[in-house]
Amino acid sequence: MSNNEFILEMIKISKEFPGVKALEEVTLQVRPGTVHALMGENGAGKSTLMKCLFGLYKPDAGEIFLNGEKVEFQNAKEALDHGISMIHQELHCNLFRNVMENIWLGRFPLKKFGPFKFIDDRKMYRDTKELLQNLNIDIDPRAIVGRLSVSRIQSIEIAKAVSYDSKVIIMDEPTSSLTENEVEHLFTIIQDLKKRGVAIIYISHKIEEILRIADEVTILRDGKKVGVWPAAELTNELIISRMVGRDLTHRFPPRENKPSQEVILRVEGLTSPLFRSFKEVSFDLHRGEILGIGGLVGAQRTELIEALFGLRSIASGKIYYKGEEVKIDSPIKAKKMGMALLTEERRATGIFPVLDVLENTSIANLQKYVKPNKLLDEKKRRAEGKRAVQMLSIKTPSLRTLIQDLSGGNQQKVLFARWLLTEPEILLLDEPTRGIDVGAKYEIYSIMTDLAKQGKSIIFISSEMPELIGMADRIMVMCEGRLSGFVSGEEATQENIMRLATQFMA
């Protein structure tokens, strides 16, 4: 069945949950010294497959071979001991301790002193330094992890994986919170790892990235393997059509919204009290318009729209809503005015993980269900929740399912549902498609276009330039807190957005 051409083989893995076939005879074969991309929409079975590998789930059928030897791990620790490690999307580091303690946690080098054993700090420092130098990572081993940037913490996790002498490293959406420069750095490290014969299983939704970095691509759909191809033979469109199972000739829905001349929101000279935040930002938002905000990470786009929603304070500047000057000092006020905000960090500031879909959908709109006797109109709440779930085709077993059990795309749609129930005039969307698979992205785009067609106005932030160009009627580009210019949707290209996004950089 197996030979040593592959370092890791998962042969015909099947896993069934009550009512769902999560995996059906899925085979994944990874060669040493290559980057093997694992792709598929959310719910296609990528994470189930990885959980089977790490022994978190016990597969119903199938075998796993490492270096030609049959293995069956009971837990992640065993997998780690056999040279398989995983870099999670959410990083697991102790932010209060320093770099070397995080890397060697649980296996500190010890020195004997009489009958006692102490941690050998000097050896740990030397080992860490050597490890990091080998990987060309320039971090002081004594730096406190919490003070480092996300990308640096990630490289520490990679270093940790290497320190375990890992032969297979799994990276789950490693670039989702990195800036472009940081992505470049990650790719250099990956190239380096390849040279050492390490195999990398790279899980990502970003097709452009996969095409650049991957050697082979395995695509899953609905728990089945669609196939495996050398990356060189694939294109953007091919990957999408194989993932989705139908031809997605258009990544974006046709623009059917017609922005009117009416200005619904006017912002004049908005300035943050913080020194390094947004300054002197002025713009108009028209009824029925989709206004994109482009820029690099750190351009203070999130800060700007959170200030519009009353989550952050403003030092100076004026906001006019439907021609009248308004002061928005709290989300309560913003909501009353008819604004809605989908935040960037869905987990941290969006969903209520321990509450169910219905509660998550209705929470911003409860006052509409309060009966004269002060109790909630449960029937109406349920009916509207159900309607919203159907309207946005949210895939959930029931309204009583906890939102944390849904896929990222469906969670995002629940958040859309929450705000649509409040019947807003202006929607502020911060990276609305972040961490969402291609099919669900298209649905989110359709929702946005539909809303704009109904005369709602949308401001959305995106770091994916194709998305800005494909969706926005107008793109406002920011750089280091300042507005660097507008580009119309038709004229926008990656080049002119990029030029504006770096306009004020030294």
Add this chain to the structure above:
Amino acid sequence: MGRINKDKIKNFITMNAIYIVLVCLIIGIAFIDPRFLSIVCLRDVLIQSSTRVIIALGIFFIILTGGVDLSAGRQVGLAAVLSASMLQAPTYLRRFYPDLPQLPLWLPILIAISVCLIAGFINGFIVARFGVPPFIATLGMQVIIYGANSIYFDLPPNNSQPIGGLNEAFTELGTGTIGQGLYSIPYIVIIAIVVAVIVWIIANKTQFGKNVYAIGGNVEAARVSGINIAKNLMVIYAMAGALYGLAGVLEAARTGGATNNYGMSYELDAIAACVVGGVSATGGVGKVPEY
């Protein structure tokens, strides 16, 4: 088949662990002393736990938000002393207020509950407006309330003597029953049940209740959703205070007296009751147990 059955049994045990332990305890105690299973004894258990239930229902909302209230027990003590001091029988010799006329029952009770409501509100205000962790804020309140209660209790002519000789109408509230004999139902148990029903309705059927779950589930998401966090927190703590007040009044009525040490560390029972009853100590999860 065998494996599925095993899983099912395991699942049943983990889901119902608390009831299984309870049944085991009852069986064990009954084995040691069979009289435990008598109606009289069960009735006593109900009466004695009634006030604790009310305290637990007050602290329930606070724990739902991910907070804690360490001042609960001392608030109970304050309410007990306040209400008892104003509700002594006119014929009693060592009265707290020698010249106080006999007040209508509701007035001292209302005063005691209001004082605790205000104390609770202050807790909520400090937590919500100044961002002081609930543990710290309510620990401070615990000490303040005990101090205030002790000073009050030490006022001449009482001079820290236990307050006794309570008005009969008042003790009737704590010890009286509907019906006679073995199967009579104590008022105090009925009050606890009524409070539980009201709290259940508030938690599950009102906007306020949903907001509490949301704040406990993810406070940042609640803020973004346009929920007034500060206002809700103040209401939660104030409501809890009122319930401690009620519990304190009933405790005085039940025992027929009060000292400044009443209610000491009752909050620990109440917190334990909530957590054992399935309220997540990190917030957001939990139901009113069906008493």
